[in-house]
Amino acid sequence: MFKNVYNWIDERLDITPIWRDVADHEVPEHVNPAHHFSAFVYCFGGLTFFITVIQILSGMFLTMYYVPDIINAYASVEYLQTKVAFGQIVRGMHHWGASLVIVMMFLHTMRVFFTGSYKAPREMNWVVGMLIFFVMLGLGLTGYLLPWDNKAYFATKVTLEIANSVPVMGPVLKELMQGGTIVGAETLTRFFALHVFFLPAVLLILLVGHFIMIRRQGISGPL
C-alpha cells in the first residue's frame, strides 16, 4: 500500500533522487565518535541544527499565546509562564535553547576554524555559516525585547543607542529598527516581525544553502 502510493508519486515527480541525495552518503571514520571519541567535536554542527529545530517548534507554540503589543505582551508572557499548562517548560526551552544554540554554534565555528575546514574548496560555506551566525545573533537580539519587561526594555534602548552611534548609517538604522522616535509600541511590533518572520526566513534559506554545500563538497578530510 505505502509502496504503491510512493511509486505513484515517484512516477510523476521523480522524488527518489531528492531523498537519496540527503540520506545516501557515507560518514567517514574520522568524524565518527563511535570510532574516535575525540571526533565528538564534529557533533556541534548537528546539535546546532537540532536546537534550532527545538527553537522553531517551541517558538511556534509560544506564538499561540504571545500578543505583540505593549499593553498585552508582558501580560501574555506572564500568563504563559504562570498559568498555561507546560507554558513554563515551553518558554524555558525557548529561553535556554536561545543560549545553547549560540554555544553550540560557537563551538561548531571553532571546530571548523581550528581544523582549517574552511579552506578551499569550502570558502563559500564558511561565509554562509558566518551569515547564519549573524542572523542567530539578530534573533537573540530581537527576541530579548519581546517579553517587554524592564530588562528587555532598557537593554534594547542601549542596543539602539549603539546602533545610532554608527557613522552615517546609524540614525537611519536606529529609526528603522525603532519605528519612530522612542522605544515603544512600534518597536515591539517591528522586533516581533523581525524575530518571527524576517530573520527565520533568512535563516532557513541560509541553512538550506549550508546543507547543500556540505552535500556537494562532503566533510573535510582528516588532518
Added chain:
Amino acid sequence: MAHKGKNGSEEKVVFVGDSRVKKGNGFITPPDYTAYPGKSEAFIPNFLLKEWMVGVVVLVGILVLTISEPAPLGFPADAGATVIPIPDWYFLFLYQYLKLPYASGDYIVLGTLGVTGVAFGALLLAPFLDTGRERRFYRRPIASSLMFLSLVAIIYLTNTAWTEYQHEMAETGQIPEDVQREEKAAENRAKGLPTTSAVQAKDIAIVDKDDPAMALFKQATCVTCHAVDLKGGAGPSLRGVGDTHDKEAILTIIKEGQGQMPPMYETAMGAGLTEQDIDSLAGWLAKQKSEQ
C-alpha cells in the same frame, strides 16, 4: 522514472517535452572516502541513530535546565524605572568593549566600525585571508594566534562586564527583577491575592465619597451585591456607572430591576429610606463618572 533496479522489467520513464519536471542527472555523487583509511558507515540509519542518541542527551539536558531554572521574567517595562541595562550574556563582550576609553565617546567610530567591523569582517572573510593549504592549527601560527587572542579577549570582556554588573547591583542595593517578581508572587499567593505583576486597568475612583448618599447606599442593602467599595460582587461594579447611565435610567433599574437584579425599590423603602433618599442615591450614582 520508477526505479525498478537494474534488471527490472520496466524501462525507466523520463518525462520530456511538455513536462516541467526536469530530467534529473541522477544523484549527487557522494565523495569517495576510500581515500581515507578506516571504516565509514551509512548516514541513514547507522550514523543518524548514533547522532540521535547524542541529541537525546542534549534534549534531556535542556529539559532539566528548563525545569530547575524557569525562564526569568521581571516587571513590565516602565520608562521611569531605575534598572541597570544588561544585554543577553553573549553580547556582554561587545557591550563591555564599547565602554573602553578608545571605543567610546569621541572614539565611538573606532569602537563600532573600526575594531568591531574589522574583527567581524576578518572572521567573515577568513578563508580569503588565510589561503594556505595547511589545515592544522599549529602550522597556521598567525590565524590561530589571532583567534586565540580574540577568545581570550572575549572571555576577559564578558567576565569584566558581568563582574561590573554584579558590583553595580550590589552597590545600588538592587535585586534582579525576576527574583523580585517571584518573591512578590509567592507573597501574594500566600495571602491569597492575585499573583500577577502585569499592569492592570486603572482604578476608577468613587466620586463624592463623603456624600450622605454613601450611607444610604449601605442602608438600602445595595452593598450586598455591589460591595461597599462599589466594585461589585454578585452584581456589577458601579464605579463609573454614570458614564453609561443617567439618573432616570438608574431610578428605573432600582424600581424595575435589570437582568439578574430584582426590583429593589420596596426593599430600600423597607430598610427605612424615603423616596427623597432614593432620589438622591440615584443622583449620586449618576455622578459616578470615570473622568471628572
